[in-house]
Amino acid sequence: MPERRDPLEAQGMSLKDLAAAIGDRGGPPPVDLWNPSHCGNSDMRIARDGTWYYRGSPIERPAMVRLFATVLRREPDGSHVLVTPVEKLAIDVDATAFRATQMTMSGTGDQRRIGLTLDSGDALIVGPDHPLNLVATADGPSPRVAVRFGLEAELARPLYYELAEIALAEGNDPPGVWSDSAFFPLTS
Template identity: 45%
Template sequence: MPYDVPPDLNALTLSQAAELVAARKLPPVSQWSPAVIGDSEMRIAADGRWFHQGGEIRRPAMVRAFASLLLRDDRGRHWLVTPAEKLSIEVEDAAFIATDVRAEGDALVFRLNTDDLVIAGPDHPIRSHGDPETPAIYLSVRNGTEARLNRSTYGQLAEIALAGGDLSVTSRGATFDLVPA
């Protein structure tokens, strides 16, 4: 299956971004309860690179396919889930990296390192972690997984917040403080 790179985030309107999000048919991993549980021998590094048995997975389409099968449980463990197997996967920080953000109207649209688009809001909250000197900002993605904002995306988000007069942002009616408590 060929991999089609999505359009530049700045070229999309909010409605176009929402259409792309809705059109992405993701597997219902949270509904599957496979009997076979094991180890995938995979790792997602803190910088968003994927590895299998020590070797980096370099094909974006493969990473995107595996990413669609991710789930994080209530204990914070990450899993690759199929109808037949549930395989643990080591995640050093977050399963995804937010690489770009765009504000339009009352929404913030993020692009992830997997080219997924996520619209922040009540279903996809932003949380601040760390301390005020070294904050780490995360975006809820799906099935308990999160994306950590990379440095440039954090800078973009801070500019959006400062344009509003403080260090918080609003998206889809929800307000998120960017300064860790």
């Protein structure tokens, strides 16, 4: 089944329109309900920069990457798998499964809503269902947002810096930002 949905773009889109577009897409396949036997390794890897590889070669077709992203899930042990109703294959993920590459927002303070576009072509609204946190890693702090099924997206540095600037300007203690009626500290 080919991926036929166009990727969402937060850039230049109002938050209201982005939220409507997210709702119109419907949800992802119910990979959280599928529990087939583990079949082996997919020979695929998602690099830290978000590039998907198959047997060491980049996957060049964005629609193919978007399709694989819809059947991606993180297991309770932290590993990642591609899953269908009849098979489950391991996939290596260097950092996070996705990257948040674009941002739009409306409101200020506790009335703010933040929308993010992911490199998978999906989008989300930061809030209780998609919390933002800062994870300490060997490479320094990693700003991440929960996506679905245990998967996370790392925020592109310019997005994180914009949120950090807002957090400092608003003077919250600890520094952080509001989105969708929830406060998210920008500390690890």
